[in-house]
Amino acid sequence: MTDKRTKIHRPKPENARGFRDIAGNYLHRRLGAIKILSEIYQSYGFEALETPVLEYADSLGKFLPDIDRPAGGVFGFKDDDDQWLAMRYDLTAPLARFFAKNAQFLPRPYKRYQVGSVFRNEKPGPGRFREFTQFDADTVDTANIAADSELCLMLSQGLNALGIETSDVKININNRKLLTAVLEISGLAGDDEHITNQRGIALRAIDKLDRLGENGVRLLLGKGRKDESGDFTDGANLSDAQADLILGFTHAKGLDNHKTLNNLHDLVKDSEIGLCGISELEQMMTILDGVSGNKNFILEPSTVRGLGYYTGPVFEAELTFDVPNDKGQIVQFGSVAGGGRYDELVKRFTGQEVPAVGVSIGLDRLLSALEAKNLIQNNIIKPSVLITVMDKESMVEYVKIANQLRQNGMCVDLYVGDAGMKAQMKYADKRNSTLAVIQGSDERTLGRVIVKDLQFRNRYGDNAPDGIEQQIICNLSGITETVNAMLKRGSI
Amino acid sequence: MTDKRTKIHRPKPENARGFRDIAGNYLHRRLGAIKILSEIYQSYGFEALETPVLEYADSLGKFLPDIDRPAGGVFGFKDDDDQWLAMRYDLTAPLARFFAKNAQFLPRPYKRYQVGSVFRNEKPGPGRFREFTQFDADTVDTANIAADSELCLMLSQGLNALGIETSDVKININNRKLLTAVLEISGLAGDDEHITNQRGIALRAIDKLDRLGENGVRLLLGKGRKDESGDFTDGANLSDAQADLILGFTHAKGLDNHKTLNNLHDLVKDSEIGLCGISELEQMMTILDGVSGNKNFILEPSTVRGLGYYTGPVFEAELTFDVPNDKGQIVQFGSVAGGGRYDELVKRFTGQEVPAVGVSIGLDRLLSALEAKNLIQNNIIKPSVLITVMDKESMVEYVKIANQLRQNGMCVDLYVGDAGMKAQMKYADKRNSTLAVIQGSDERTLGRVIVKDLQFRNRYGDNAPDGIEQQIICNLSGITETVNAMLKRGSI
Numbered sequence: 001m002t003d004k005r006t007k008i009h010r011p012k013p014e015n016a017r018g019f020r021d022i023a024g025n026y027l028h029r030r031l032g033a034i035k036i037l038s039e040i041y042q043s044y045g046f047e048a049l050e051t052p053v054l055e056y057a058d059s060l061g062k063f064l065p066d067i068d069r070p071a072g073g074v075f076g077f078k079d080d081d082d083q084w085l086a087m088r089y090d091l092t093a094p095l096a097r098f099f100a101k102n103a104q105f106l107p108r109p110y111k112r113y114q115v116g117s118v119f120r121n122e123k124p125g126p127g128r129f130r131e132f133t134q135f136d137a138d139t140v141d142t143a144n145i146a147a148d149s150e151l152c153l154m155l156s157q158g159l160n161a162l163g164i165e166t167s168d169v170k171i172n173i174n175n176r177k178l179l180t181a182v183l184e185i186s187g188l189a190g191d192d193e194h195i196t197n198q199r200g201i202a203l204r205a206i207d208k209l210d211r212l213g214e215n216g217v218r219l220l221l222g223k224g225r226k227d228e229s230g231d232f233t234d235g236a237n238l239s240d241a242q243a244d245l246i247l248g249f250t251h252a253k254g255l256d257n258h259k260t261l262n263n264l265h266d267l268v269k270d271s272e273i274g275l276c277g278i279s280e281l282e283q284m285m286t287i288l289d290g291v292s293g294n295k296n297f298i299l300e301p302s303t304v305r306g307l308g309y310y311t312g313p314v315f316e317a318e319l320t321f322d323v324p325n326d327k328g329q330i331v332q333f334g335s336v337a338g339g340g341r342y343d344e345l346v347k348r349f350t351g352q353e354v355p356a357v358g359v360s361i362g363l364d365r366l367l368s369a370l371e372a373k374n375l376i377q378n379n380i381i382k383p384s385v386l387i388t389v390m391d392k393e394s395m396v397e398y399v400k401i402a403n404q405l406r407q408n409g410m411c412v413d414l415y416v417g418d419a420g421m422k423a424q425m426k427y428a429d430k431r432n433s434t435l436a437v438i439q440g441s442d443e444r445t446l447g448r449v450i451v452k453d454l455q456f457r458n459r460y461g462d463n464a465p466d467g468i469e470q471q472i473i474c475n476l477s478g479i480t481e482t483v484n485a486m487l488k489r490g491s492i
Numbered sequence: 493m494t495d496k497r498t499k500i501h502r503p504k505p506e507n508a509r510g511f512r513d514i515a516g517n518y519l520h521r522r523l524g525a526i527k528i529l530s531e532i533y534q535s536y537g538f539e540a541l542e543t544p545v546l547e548y549a550d551s552l553g554k555f556l557p558d559i560d561r562p563a564g565g566v567f568g569f570k571d572d573d574d575q576w577l578a579m580r581y582d583l584t585a586p587l588a589r590f591f592a593k594n595a596q597f598l599p600r601p602y603k604r605y606q607v608g609s610v611f612r613n614e615k616p617g618p619g620r621f622r623e624f625t626q627f628d629a630d631t632v633d634t635a636n637i638a639a640d641s642e643l644c645l646m647l648s649q650g651l652n653a654l655g656i657e658t659s660d661v662k663i664n665i666n667n668r669k670l671l672t673a674v675l676e677i678s679g680l681a682g683d684d685e686h687i688t689n690q691r692g693i694a695l696r697a698i699d700k701l702d703r704l705g706e707n708g709v710r711l712l713l714g715k716g717r718k719d720e721s722g723d724f725t726d727g728a729n730l731s732d733a734q735a736d737l738i739l740g741f742t743h744a745k746g747l748d749n750h751k752t753l754n755n756l757h758d759l760v761k762d763s764e765i766g767l768c769g770i771s772e773l774e775q776m777m778t779i780l781d782g783v784s785g786n787k788n789f790i791l792e793p794s795t796v797r798g799l800g801y802y803t804g805p806v807f808e809a810e811l812t813f814d815v816p817n818d819k820g821q822i823v824q825f826g827s828v829a830g831g832g833r834y835d836e837l838v839k840r841f842t843g844q845e846v847p848a849v850g851v852s853i854g855l856d857r858l859l860s861a862l863e864a865k866n867l868i869q870n871n872i873i874k875p876s877v878l879i880t881v882m883d884k885e886s887m888v889e890y891v892k893i894a895n896q897l898r899q900n901g902m903c904v905d906l907y908v909g910d911a912g913m914k915a916q917m918k919y920a921d922k923r924n925s926t927l928a929v930i931q932g933s934d935e936r937t938l939g940r941v942i943v944k945d946l947q948f949r950n951r952y953g954d955n956a957p958d959g960i961e962q963q964i965i966c967n968l969s970g971i972t973e974t975v976n977a978m979l980k981r982g983s984i
Contacts, residue, residue, distance in 0.1 A: 013592030045905025100505030290888035413537025
């Protein structure tokens, strides 16, 4: 039964389940967006930080948004010294660890931004990956609400810098203290486990107002809700009166921010935490309305942000332009970033209250938005010049041409394969090269090159203006000028 | 025995063993270096790529440099579907997987660069981390040696762009085919397990020539070697005659590249693979010597690069300026990057030979070099202006001042803490702010601000030139000009 032919094992060249590669133009536009946002954040005095991908599981804690499954969601394993390691699932938990470790050396408040991969050990789905990129900014160790306002302004300016018009952005603002007050008034106060659980369900229910509508949320506040697939989600089992109170809160929006504040004031009555929340929102709106001429900072009582750890102001950036959804319906683009104030994360380590506020941009959502609006397409990838190779033995000459053009700031791709001119033109096509430089032995003898416009048809169709040629023969000494002029031809 | 006081568990805010945070000025200089190198690589026609941190363990394979321990070195764990996942240990194995997966869609040759964290499950030590950053460029699917030359040129230009002088850089070049020829001639040819093992030990021994000297390497080629700590490393058990032949190869360097080639020719005699290696080096040197006016591309027969998978030209960038080592001795800085040609990595998946060549920069080594030469210090972090807050109730005014300066391209840090002016000055100190803007109620009434030069003493010591004041009072309308002028004062 033995067979001497050993079969060679060939692994399949696949991504692991739920992971993906990011490449080509999409990646270059992404890097462009990161660059633009980083510059804005730096101009606000935020420093970069990079924490490791792996942390002690213990120090990350369990702050996943989905508090239905507090034990799941994280990639973890045991190190060889028997300690549990976990891959970071967000950038906030590592920041809390970093701050607790280095507080004495850091300027306080500490302002930092971080962009990086985070990992969720969850069931992947279409557009739902187990590694994705967050772009966070946080201000740690200040209770001053000016920090919250600053993040909202910076977020708004960052989106503008990417080319998104102010009229297409709403920054929705609310305060979790108000919701706490309303929950208190409706009888959901305290640390009792049952109540805590009910509160969690209620918060997540309100967060789904957009998607489920008032009736859906009412079901979740009550007995529970069966979704379209037939799956049943347990409800908070609140009474109708309790549900009315809570839903009343989400209706508190008035015709302008001032009216909304008045409505909220009526709702929280003399609740201490409620009045504190009102005062914080007043401070934020004084700055935001006072500084920005535009009116896109909006008090929005239905914004709660599901994350369990928020304790004060919460906010999100919502893009209001229309896009087709998966079903072809026209919908508003929706949220691309969100954040808020959290006071407990550092305390886990030190026991001391360290108030902090942060905002996180979901980079892939943001990129989809930029794609939908056709933004940062052209200014990221420079047009490129392909140096074709007619005679391999003259490679030195081709490299010299390439270097000369690079020294003049151009992106130059030298063909380093082994195939002939036809394959090289196909290569240029795949690379979307703008121009090709060609030199055969005849041209070389005469000290000349041919520069060919590979986008000629895209630029002009069948109607090139008089005097505009698809290819130009020039002296080697004039190649930089010729290439420059051809790169500047009409847009592609 | 029950105790109702539950002790709160407080995790220590520590990095996991062997991991670290990267922050502050160091990180900003690092990001600056990445930006500069990325631009150079893009100007050579290399595209960015990002592959995920996690891959199927199977598709990464086992290509760790330390082939003593082929099973170790990787962080791996089982996914919930029972497949083994591993964190990438370099960027080359994922590239091979990516290329095998996407070959039909990619331009070929495929030129890509990738910068990212890689993970090694090894014992950490001083300066030796379990997560570190590599900056790789590879050209996949070409046997044309022009690709190898291009990487050497690009690497050299990249180092120049970071400010490292050409006279401080040597690119050492060799060809593994020559070593294979010499090993063949000395009787170490073939796939026999014992011979393969001897060959591996011999390669690693030669790679240590710099560190151990000829005698140390001779011991490793023979019976083995006891190091200073008393640890014994097994040798390849070659005869003296075999060792002479191999060590002769490492002595083949002549006074110039031409003489070295002649010496190598004598050594490999009529070995087919040896002559092929000579021809490849000739092609590389024709391009490198022909294109670059400088003479820092050097044929160096003792350069082998330990990595098992190299099959052709290998090269490394060595920085030749002096630095003190750990013991205070003055030594040459040494290698910051290396690479070479590998032909087997993609074949693992597809069965087809896909020749490729790549180079990898160790970013942290490179940063140490830049630090030692005091490079890219100033052009990375912009000088910053701190807007101090004297009256919190006038926050709107301070935010407006900050925005006005930002709109003129400055980095402006608004103080968003709750402390008084004294603490704010300490904050400025920790942030290394360049200027502070101060406005109390008196100034506000008069529409003025005070701009204070926080680097006054650093700039001028006790001898400020006449007319240069530490602080200037100006009208709000003139603040941009005043701040600009003060930022441009003598270097700090």
